[in-house]
Amino acid sequence: MTDRSLLKYVVERLGDSPPAQPHTNELVLAAFEGADAVNAALEGSAPPVPNPDATPTEATGAYLTSISVEGFRGIGPAARLDLVPGPGLTLVVGRNGSGKSSFAEALELALTGTSARWAERSKVWEQGWRNLHHPTARIEARFAVEGSARDVEVRRTWDDSAELAAGITKVTGHAATSLADLGWSNGLSSYPPLLSHNELGRVIDEKPSGLYDALAPILGLGDITDAQRVLSDARTRERDLLRGADTEAVAIKQAAAQLDDERAQRVAGAIDGKKWNLADITEAVGNTGTAVDERSVLASLRGLASLPPVAHDEVDALLTQLSAAQAIQEKVSTSSAGRAKATADLLDAAIAFHTSHESNDCPVCGTTNVLNFEWARKSREEVERLRLEAADADAAVRAEKQLRQRVGALLARVPAAIGPTGDAAGVDLTAIRAAYATLTTVPEGMPLSQLAAHLRTNVPPVTNAIADVMRLAKTELEHREDLWRPLGQRVAAWLGTAPRAVSARQRDKDLSAALDWLRDAHDIIRDARFEPIAAEVQNIWATLRRDSNVELKTLKLAGMTTQRRLVLDVTVDGTDSAALSVMSQGELNCLALSLFLPRASMAASPFRFLVIDDPVQAMDPAKVEGLARVLDRVAASRQVVVFTHDDRLPEMARRLDIKATIIEVTRREGSVVEPRIVADPVKRYFDDAMALTHNDLPEAAQRAIPGLCRVGLEAACQRAVTRKLVASAASHADIDARLATPTTLTTWLALWLYDDAGRGGDVMEGLRKRASPGAVDAVRWCNRGSHEATGQPVVAMVREAETLALAIAKL
Amino acid sequence: MMAGNVRRIDEAYDLVSASRDLMRIDRPGHAGLWPRAAALLGRQALEAAMASLWEFVSPGLEDHSLRTQLLCLPFLIGDRELGTRSAATWSSLSDACHTRVYEVAPTAPELESWLATVWDLTEAVAALQGRMEATRPS
Numbered sequence: 029m030t031d032r033s034l035l036k037y038v039v040e041r042l043g044d045s046p047p048a049q050p051h052t053n054e055l056v057l058a059a060f061e062g063a064d065a066v067n068a069a070l071e072g073s074a075p076p077v078p079n080p081d082a083t084p085t086e087a088t089g090a091y092l093t094s095i096s097v098e099g100f101r102g103i104g105p106a107a108r109l110d111l112v113p114g115p116g117l118t119l120v121v122g123r124n125g126s127g128k129s130s131f132a133e134a135l136e137l138a139l140t141g142t143s144a145r146w147a148e149r150s151k152v153w154e155q156g157w158r159n160l161h162h163p164t165a166r167i168e169a170r171f172a173v174e175g176s177a178r179d180v181e182v183r184r185t186w187d188d189s190a191e192l193a194a195g196i197t198k199v200t201g202h203a204a205t206s207l208a209d210l211g212w213s214n215g216l217s218s219y220p221p222l223l224s225h226n227e228l229g230r231v232i233d234e235k236p237s238g239l240y241d242a243l244a245p246i247l248g249l250g251d252i253t254d255a256q257r258v259l260s261d262a263r264t265r266e267r268d269l270l271r272g273a274d275t276e277a278v279a280i281k282q283a284a285a286q287l288d289d290e291r292a293q294r295v296a297g298a299i300d301g302k303k304w305n306l307a308d309i310t311e312a313v314g315n316t317g318t319a320v321d322e323r324s325v326l327a328s329l330r331g332l333a334s335l336p337p338v339a340h341d342e343v344d345a346l347l348t349q350l351s352a353a354q355a356i357q358e359k360v361s362t363s364s365a366g367r368a369k370a371t372a373d374l375l376d377a378a379i380a381f382h383t384s385h386e387s388n389d390c391p392v393c394g395t396t397n398v399l400n401f402e403w404a405r406k407s408r409e410e411v412e413r414l415r416l417e418a419a420d421a422d423a424a425v426r427a428e429k430q431l432r433q434r435v436g437a438l439l440a441r442v443p444a445a446i447g448p449t450g451d452a453a454g455v456d457l458t459a460i461r462a463a464y465a466t467l468t469t470v471p472e473g474m475p476l477s478q479l480a481a482h483l484r485t486n487v488p489p490v491t492n493a494i495a496d497v498m499r500l501a502k503t504e505l506e507h508r509e510d511l512w513r514p515l516g517q518r519v520a521a522w523l524g525t526a527p528r529a530v531s532a533r534q535r536d537k538d539l540s541a542a543l544d545w546l547r548d549a550h551d552i553i554r555d556a557r558f559e560p561i562a563a564e565v566q567n568i569w570a571t572l573r574r575d576s577n578v579e580l581k582t583l584k585l586a587g588m589t590t591q592r593r594l595v596l597d598v599t600v601d602g603t604d605s606a607a608l609s610v611m612s613q614g615e616l617n618c619l620a621l622s623l624f625l626p627r628a629s630m631a632a633s634p635f636r637f638l639v640i641d642d643p644v645q646a647m648d649p650a651k652v653e654g655l656a657r658v659l660d661r662v663a664a665s666r667q668v669v670v671f672t673h674d675d676r677l678p679e680m681a682r683r684l685d686i687k688a689t690i691i692e693v694t695r696r697e698g699s700v701v702e703p704r705i706v707a708d709p710v711k712r713y714f715d716d717a718m719a720l721t722h723n724d725l726p727e728a729a730q731r732a733i734p735g736l737c738r739v740g741l742e743a744a745c746q747r748a749v750t751r752k753l754v755a756s757a758a759s760h761a762d763i764d765a766r767l768a769t770p771t772t773l774t775t776w777l778a779l780w781l782y783d784d785a786g787r788g789g790d791v792m793e794g795l796r797k798r799a800s801p802g803a804v805d806a807v808r809w810c811n812r813g814s815h816e817a818t819g820q821p822v823v824a825m826v827r828e829a830e831t832l833a834l835a836i837a838k839l
Numbered sequence: 840m841m842a843g844n845v846r847r848i849d850e851a852y853d854l855v856s857a858s859r860d861l862m863r864i865d866r867p868g869h870a871g872l873w874p875r876a877a878a879l880l881g882r883q884a885l886e887a888a889m890a891s892l893w894e895f896v897s898p899g900l901e902d903h904s905l906r907t908q909l910l911c912l913p914f915l916i917g918d919r920e921l922g923t924r925s926a927a928t929w930s931s932l933s934d935a936c937h938t939r940v941y942e943v944a945p946t947a948p949e950l951e952s953w954l955a956t957v958w959d960l961t962e963a964v965a966a967l968q969g970r971m972e973a974t975r976p977s
Contacts, residue, residue, distance in 0.1 A: 577948075650949045653931070683930045685923035716910050723907050728897035732911035 034251050049541035056542050059255035066262045070535050089174040091667045092637040097134040099162035102127035104699025113172035114750030117663035119678050120671045122693030127701035128671050132641045134167040136222045138184045157192045161699040172754045218245035219633035223624055224641040236593030246627050247557040252550045263539040266532040273529030276522045289512045295519055313519050331445030332455055332501035338491045350480040356424045372414035375407045439468040455500045460493035558585050561626050569622040572654040577601045614647050629666050637667040644672050656680040710837045713740030714830040721823045734813030737829040738773050744837035745776035802828035847891035851961045854884030874944040878935035881954050885929050888961045895968055928956040
């Protein structure tokens with residue numbers, strides 16, 4: 029966490045207006061802790077509570093003290109551009125090719141390792157970086173850093189034949205060894221202090237998202253956008269998973285619906301859009317044997333594929349018994365059995381009659397003397413034989429009956445799978461049914477011999493039919509299995525991910541709710557933070573635009589991710605219009621400056637300096653005036669260094685009485701570059717004052733002379749005090765506050781002498797001790813002469829005052 | 840003396856009004872000429888206002904160069920901001936009066952803002968004169 033106030037706001041807002049879905053609070057907080065925490069929260073474990081009290085890395089504020097350049101681009105032998113480290117405007121003027129821009133590029137290179145001017149150009153640009161006249165390349169930028177009495181040096185050096193990119197950057201001072209140690213790395217990307225004309229033009233040419241990206245970092249919403257990214261990444265993962273499963277479910281349903289297979293039908297029925305009956309599907313796929321409906325096609329096919337074979341052993345045994353029974357029947361006719369029995373009964377009755385009545389005559393036919401002893405003995409033997417014969421016949425009848433029963437039982441055994449009618453899953457059962465019908469149709473009382481023949485004839489067709497049906501059923505089953513198997517495997521594979529996908533659906537909802545909530549929070553904070561910046565942009569634009577008929581109406585950051593953009597609404601002569609298209613190139617440059625000056629002068633930026641390379645191009649005179657005013661305003665609290673190739677801006681600064689140090693850069697043969705101060709705001713007042721002394725001015729007008737000297741002395745004090753405060757490692761806020769206190773020359777001098785604006789009474793004493801002998805008189809003259817004629821020698825007084833001012837400002 | 844002062848400051852007011860009229864009123868024959876003409880009138884108004892001020896606070900200053908007058912203006916009008924703004928405006932108006940090779944004529948809003956400054960100065964001079972009249976021993 030780098031921004032406590034941001035997290036604090038989020039935690040408070042979570043309490044005040046919690047997200048719609050439960051669990052979302054946890055997700056939002058976890059998102060600030062990173063991806064792992066979000067995963068943990070999704071798994072249901074409590075996320076680690078983010079610590080709003082983690083110490084942020086404070087960026088160290090810095091002013092620019094000097095830029096030294098050697099053997100780089102237009103600069104040959106070492107040249108140093110000295111700057112006053114503190115708020116104020118410095119204009120570096122030089123003709124094209126004078127080497128002035130080399131200073132700006134060198135600074136950019138030292139700080140960022142690259143240059144916007146080359147970043148998008150061909151290699152040729154990079155190759156020409158060395159100065160032709162000087163083999164050693166070296167850049168050194170010095171900074172007066174808050175909290176450090178010593179300057180921080182950022183040095184970039186190259187071996188004599190090294191490429192541009194091979195330069196080595198070294199940072200010394202303020203216990204820092206890298207730009208990151210100073211907290212500058214983020215600052216350089218969020219609040220780039222170096223603005224070049226090219227870069228400004230390029231950013232304006234970019235898409236609205238480019239402008240958004242250029243401005244959004246200054247709002248310090250990095251943590252919240254990081255959190256959003258974490259959630260969004262997590263959601264993308266869930267959605268990918270979900271989309272995969274959803275797509276597969278649709279494909280499976282489609283494939284299943286087309287497959288004539290009740291497992292497939294059941295699977296298809298269990299998938300209804302995003303509602304999946306996973307238990308049903310598992311059952312349909314998981315166990316191929318039990319779960320399928322008994323009446324189902326597959327069951328009947330399986331029944332047909334495993335028909336019980338005809339019991340040939342049994343049939344053979346029956347046939348054997350049938351032939352045996354037949355043999356017996358041939359011996360014992362069934363009709364003779366009854367006759368044998370009746371004959372035996374008759375003979376028994378005759379024998380009994382003979383024995384009891386002692387008569388030899390036959391009572392039936394009357395034949396006499398036939399029933400004798402011999403007849404009786406023979407008849408008894410006959411009766412015995414007849415009785416045996418009758419028993420055999422009885423047994424044969426019983427055996428036949430049994431046999432017929434067994435045959436009947438055998439024939440009744442038609443497999444249930446065949447059924448009486450209908451078709452079974454494409455297997456033709458007509459033949460087998462016919463075969464069974466033939467086999468089982470046996471007329472009542474069919475002689476045994478015919479019965480055996482019937483069996484012998486009609487069992488084999490049944491056996492063949494069974495084999496046929498089984499083969500067909502098996503083929504059909506295999507065919508169906510072949511068709512089903514890929515789908516079955518697919519469904520099984522899908523089933524592996526489906527439960528996770530089901531939970532992903534809920535996670536997607538939770539994450540979306542968290543993201544929605546966070547987006548609202550982000551927008552609210554963003555709008556609140558951007559508001560003052562937008563106001564400042566409007567302000568600057570209003571000053572810069574001058575005669576432009578384009579008025580800036582709304583300015584805000586909107587949207588997110590691919591929709592993010594800078595909304596710029598303008599009116600042209602009071603009529604609404606699209607912003608960028610109606611603007612001239614000069615106006616676009618001004619707009620770019622309006623947008624980026626506030627960015628570069630944000631309080632959170634570690635850079636108290638701003639370097640602008642050639643902002644004047646394509647500007648008409650009126651805009652130059654606006655620019656000068658804007659720069660003057662920014663320079664009140666920032667060190668503004670402007671590189672410019674012509675005299676328009678310096679001239680405008682002079683004309684508008686803007687306190688600006690003007691440095692002229694000239695370049696002699698051999699790339700000898702010499703920066704030289706040509707105008708100094710302190711000196712200028714005395715030059716003007718001296719010019720007035722040459723005129724024989726009316727008495728009252730002469731008051732302007734001490735007035736100018738007084739302003740010059742105040743400017744000198746301001747510079748000296750700023751320099752001292754910056755060097756004393758005071759905080760920049762403190763410096764700003766102290767520079768705002770003095771209102772008169774005396775208080776300025778007190779601040780210079782004693783670091784205390786309140787010691788005005790000791791100023792004369794201090795001047796006597798610390799300044800030239802004429803200083804006291806000069807200061808008195810400045811103060812009094814502004815209001816009344818003093819009669820003092822004016823030229824001498826101006827000289828004294830100037831001497832004092834130069835001593836104060838150390839010029 | 841008194842009549843002269845009134846005349847000078849009235850002249851300044853008249854010139855500003857005339858300059859504004861030039862910008863506002865579309866007359867045939869003025870096309871393309873009005874910006875420089877308006878600038879010229881504006882500069883004359885500014886100079887008239889200064890001269891009127893000098894007659895009151897520093898007689899004789901009007902004989903000095905305009906650079907000198909402009910340098911003195913902030914200290915004699917008693918308003919440094921207005922003084923420097925007026926000085927800058929004089930330079931801008933002066934530039935606009937001359938046809939320079941690379942400079943285009945000022946635009947209407949530009950002129951408006953300059954004339955506003957001239958008006959402010961004129962008002963300030965009139966107010967100062969009013970105060971001095973009031974305190975002058977009769």
